[in-house]
Amino acid sequence: MVGPAAKREAVAHLRNVRGMSERRACILVAADRKMIRYCPQRAPDTELRARLRELANQRRRFGYRRLFILLRDQGEPSGINRIYRLYREEGLAVRRRKSRRRAIGTRAPILIEARANARWSLDFVHDQFTRGRRFRILNVVDDVTRECLAAIPDTSISGRRVARELSALIVFAVSTPETV
Numbered sequence: 635m636v637g638p639a640a641k642r643e644a645v646a647h648l649r650n651v652r653g654m655s656e657r658r659a660c661i662l663v664a665a666d667r668k669m670i671r672y673c674p675q676r677a678p679d680t681e682l683r684a685r686l687r688e689l690a691n692q693r694r695r696f697g698y699r700r701l702f703i704l705l706r707d708q709g710e711p712s713g714i715n716r717i718y719r720l721y722r723e724e725g726l727a728v729r730r731r732k733s734r735r736r737a738i739g740t741r742a743p744i745l746i747e748a749r750a751n752a753r754w755s756l757d758f759v760h761d762q763f764t765r766g767r768r769f770r771i772l773n774v775v776d777d778v779t780r781e782c783l784a785a786i787p788d789t790s791i792s793g794r795r796v797a798r799e800l801s802a803l804i805v806f807a808v809s810t811p812e813t814v
Contacts, residue, residue: 638672641665682712683720690726697728751807753777758791772796774803783807 641663648659660667685708689701696704698721702714747753755775762768772786786799 638665638669642670645670679720682710683724685710686717686720687724687726690721690724694729698726748778750776750779750781754783756796772799774800 642665644663645656645659645665648654648662649656652659654662656667656670660670682705685705686701689704690696693701693704698718699714701721702717705712705717753776755777757773757775758770759773760768760770767789769787769789770791772784772791773782774784774786775782784799784803786795788795
């Protein structure tokens, strides 16, 4: 059995269907007789539920925490746990936003000149030695000729190092004649 309400139902079932006494049914269900006879005295909260529902309809993007603040500002003495319980019982929830629209149609390919050194691609490759030491290799490839212009290995390659190597590679590519 999970909670008191389920135990009350089980005891009522045993008494009505099996004809057991209340004492025997409580022993089987492992429920206290005071708990079985308990009548809840909680007020129905109808006007608080109505105000909560009204606020939730006015402010659809507000969750129970912000609605609690609005109710508190209006003079409601209830705590946040009570407001949360009523919020859940009323089935209120913040509406999920619809997903962002995706691009429709096919993407146009990037136009590049069909000559060497018009566009390069950079790629980092990493691995580790048998003793666990890691290393990286910066590969610079010409997109037209598919030639690897540089492969720079090191244990750590900083952004400044990448800029320095690319500057040196640009100077080298400009100074050498194209082989097309």
